[in-house]
Amino acid sequence: xxxxxxxNILLIVGAFFALTGAYGLFKFPDFFTRVHAASVxxxxxxxxxxxxxxxxxxxxxxxxxxxxxxxxxxxTSPTASHALAKSARHGGVATLAESNNKDNTDx
Amino acid sequence: xxxxxxxxxxxxxxxxxxxxxxxxxxxxxxxxxxIYSFLSxxxxxxxxxxxxAFTEAAVGAGISTVLMLGTLSLTGRQEKMSGHKTLxxxxxxxxxxxxxxxxxxxxxxxxxPENPVHQHVALRYIQDSxxxxxxxxxxxxxxxxxxxxxxxxxxxxxxxxxxxxxSLLGLPKQDRAAIESGLESHLVLKVVAKIIIPLIILxxxxxxFHGDYGxxxxxxxxxxxxxxxxxxxxxxxxxxxxxxVQPGLLKALAAxxxxxxxxxxxxxxxxxxxxxxxxxxxxxxxxxxxLGIILIELGVGITVFAAMLSIxxxxxxxxxxxxxx
Numbered sequence: 032x033x034x035x036x037x038x039n040i041l042l043i044v045g046a047f048f049a050l051t052g053a054y055g056l057f058k059f060p061d062f063f064t065r066v067h068a069a070s071v072x073x074x075x076x077x078x079x080x081x082x083x084x085x086x087x088x089x090x091x092x093x094x095x096x097x098x099x100x101x102x103x104x105x106x107t108s109p110t111a112s113h114a115l116a117k118s119a120r121h122g123g124v125a126t127l128a129e130s131n132n133k134d135n136t137d138x
Numbered sequence: 139x140x141x142x143x144x145x146x147x148x149x150x151x152x153x154x155x156x157x158x159x160x161x162x163x164x165x166x167x168x169x170x171x172x173i174y175s176f177l178s179x180x181x182x183x184x185x186x187x188x189x190x191a192f193t194e195a196a197v198g199a200g201i202s203t204v205l206m207l208g209t210l211s212l213t214g215r216q217e218k219m220s221g222h223k224t225l226x227x228x229x230x231x232x233x234x235x236x237x238x239x240x241x242x243x244x245x246x247x248x249x250x251p252e253n254p255v256h257q258h259v260a261l262r263y264i265q266d267s268x269x270x271x272x273x274x275x276x277x278x279x280x281x282x283x284x285x286x287x288x289x290x291x292x293x294x295x296x297x298x299x300x301x302x303x304x305s306l307l308g309l310p311k312q313d314r315a316a317i318e319s320g321l322e323s324h325l326v327l328k329v330v331a332k333i334i335i336p337l338i339i340l341x342x343x344x345x346x347f348h349g350d351y352g353x354x355x356x357x358x359x360x361x362x363x364x365x366x367x368x369x370x371x372x373x374x375x376x377x378x379x380x381x382x383v384q385p386g387l388l389k390a391l392a393a394x395x396x397x398x399x400x401x402x403x404x405x406x407x408x409x410x411x412x413x414x415x416x417x418x419x420x421x422x423x424x425x426x427x428x429l430g431i432i433l434i435e436l437g438v439g440i441t442v443f444a445a446m447l448s449i450x451x452x453x454x455x456x457x458x459x460x461x462x463x
Contacts, residue, residue, distance in 0.1 A: 097226070110330040117324065 036138055038086035043077030049071045056130045070112030077104050140184055147181045165215045168206045175199035188353040189277040192345075196361040199420050201446050204368055210451030212460060259284075272424040273350045273431070282353065282431040285442075286414040290399055293438050297396050300445035303452050309385035310376065310455030324373065331373040338366035346439045350428070356435040360442025376454050388448040395441025402433045 055068025082102040088094040154174045161167050175198030182191035246253040263280055271279040281289055342363035351354030371379035403414040411418035416430025 069313060103337070106330055106334060113326050114324065 034086045040081045041079045041083030041086070045083060047078045048076035048079065052076060062124050063116060063126050066112055066116050066119075070109060073108050073112075074105060077101065077108065147177055147184065151177045151181070162217045163215060164210055164213075164217055165207075167217075168203060168210060171206065172199045172203040175202070189275075189281075189355070192353050192358050193361075196358045200365055201368075201450075204365075205446075205449060205451075205453060208450060208457060211457040212453065270340055270424075271427045271431075273428075275349065275351055275353070277353075277432065278349050278355055278435075282434055283414075283416060283427055286403070286434065289434070289438065290403070290414070293396055293399055293441050295341060296445045297392055297441055300392050300448050303388075303449045307452035307456055309389070309448060310380055310451055310458075311385075327373050331369055335366050335370055338369070339363055342366065346435065347432070349435055350431060356438025357438075357442055359435075360439040360444075361446055363439070363443045364446035364450070368448055371450070371454060376451070376458055380451065383447065385448065385451055388444045388451070391440050392444035392448065395437045395439070395444065396409050398437035398440065399434045402430055402437070406430065 049072065052069055052072030055072065056065050059065045059068050078101070081097055081104075085094045085097050088097065151174065154170050154177065158167050158170050158174070161170070167340075175194055178198065179191040179195040182188070182194060195416035197264060223436060250256075263276060267273070267276050267279040267284075271283055273279045343361045345354035345362060346359035349359070367379060367383050370382065402416070402419075406415050406418050407413055409418040414430070416427045417423040419429045
C-alpha cells in the first residue's frame with residue numbers, strides 16, 4: 032500500500048517532468064536550449080518513471096530487467112543528446128548568446 | 139482504456155504519415171518514418187502482439203532508419219520537384235482508398251472472438267501446440283514450425299535483398315588502411331559505444347536463444363547484432379569495422395543461414411519425415427521440434443545479421459568514397 036502510493040507519486044512526478052521536457056522542446060528559443068530541455072528532463076523523468084515501475088513489481092526478474100533498461104537508457108540518452116549538440120555545433124549552428132558557447136558544448 | 143490509447147496512437151500515426159507526405163526535407167522524413175515505426179510498435183504492444191512489436195521496433199525504427207540515412211548520404215537530402223501531373227495519381231489513390239474502405243464494411247467486427255480468423259487454424263494452434271511443440275511462446279511455434287515454409291521464404295527474401303543490393307553497390311574491400319574518421323574527436327561517443335556494444339551483442343544472443351520462451355527470435359536477434367556492428371562502424375569508422383567483421387565472411391554467413399534452414403528441412407526429409415517436419419529429428423517428437431526450431435532460428439538470425447550488415451557496408455562504403463572524391 033505504502034509502496035503503491037510512493038510509486039504513484041514517482042510516476043506522476045516523472046510524467047510531469049516528461050511533459051515539461053516536451054513543453055520546453057517547443058517553447059525554448061534555439062537549438063541548444065531545446066536539446067537541454069529534452070535531455071535533462073529526459074534523464075530525470077526516466078529515473079522517476081522506472082523507480083515507480085520497479086516499486087510496482089514483486090522485486091523479481093521483471094524488476095531486474097527494468098533496472099537493466101534504466102541503466103541502458105541512462106547511458107545512451109545523454110550520449111545521444113551530447114552527439115546531437117556536438118554535431119550541431121560542428122555543423123555551425125549558433126547558440127543564442129554566442130559568448131556562452133563554451134559552456135554549452137562540453138555538456 | 140486500451141481502445142482510447144489505440145485511437146490516440148492511430149491518430150498520431152495518421153499525423154506522422156501526413157508529415158511524411160508533405161515534408162520536402164528527406165532527413166526529417168526518415169526520422170518521421172522511425173517515429174511511425176515506433177508508434178506502430180506501441181499499437182502492437184497494446185494489441186498484445188509483443189513479438190511483432192519487437193520486430194517493428196528493431197527493424198522498422200532501428201535498421202531501416204540507418205539504411206535510409208545511408209541512402210540519403212548518397213542522394214542528398216532535398217526532395218526533387220517532379221514535373222508530373224498530380225491529378226491522375228490522386229484520382230487513382232482516392233479511388234483505391236475508397237474501394238478499400240468500402241471493402242472493410244463487409245469485414246466482421248474488430249476483435250470479436252467469433253470472427254472466422256479466430257475459428258480456423260488459430261484455435262488448433264492454441265489447443266494443440268503445447269502438446270505438439272511444447273514451447274511457452276506460441277508465436278515461435280507458429281512461426282518456426284507450423285509456418286516453417288513461410289519463414290523459410292522470408293529468410294530467402296532477406297537473402298535475395300542482400301544479393302540485390304550487393305550486386306548493385308558492391309562490398310567494400312577489407313584491406314584498406316584505416317583512414318581518419320569524421321568522428322575522431324568524439325571521445326564520449328567512443329567510451330559509451332565501447333561500454334554498450336558488448337551488451338548489445340549479449341542481448342542479441344539472449345533474444346536469439348530466448349525466443350522459444352519469450353518474445354524474440356532469429357529476425358530480431360539478427361537485426362540487433364547487426365545494429366551493434368553498425369554502431370561500431372558509425373563511431374570508429376567503416377575501415378575498422380570491416381576488419382572486425384570482414385565483408386567476405388558476411389557473404390558466406392548470409393548463405394550459411396539459409397543453408398542451415400533449408401538443410402534442416404532436407405535432414406528431416408532424409409530421416410523419414412516431410413520437409414521441415416522436425417518430429418523426426420530426435421527420438422522424441424517434442425525434443426525434435428525443439429532442436430529443429432533452435433536450428434532454423436539460428437539460420438534466420440545468421441542470415442538476417444549478415445544481410446543487414448552487408449547492406450549497410452555497401453551503402454556506407456559508397457558514401458565514404460563519394461565524400462573522399
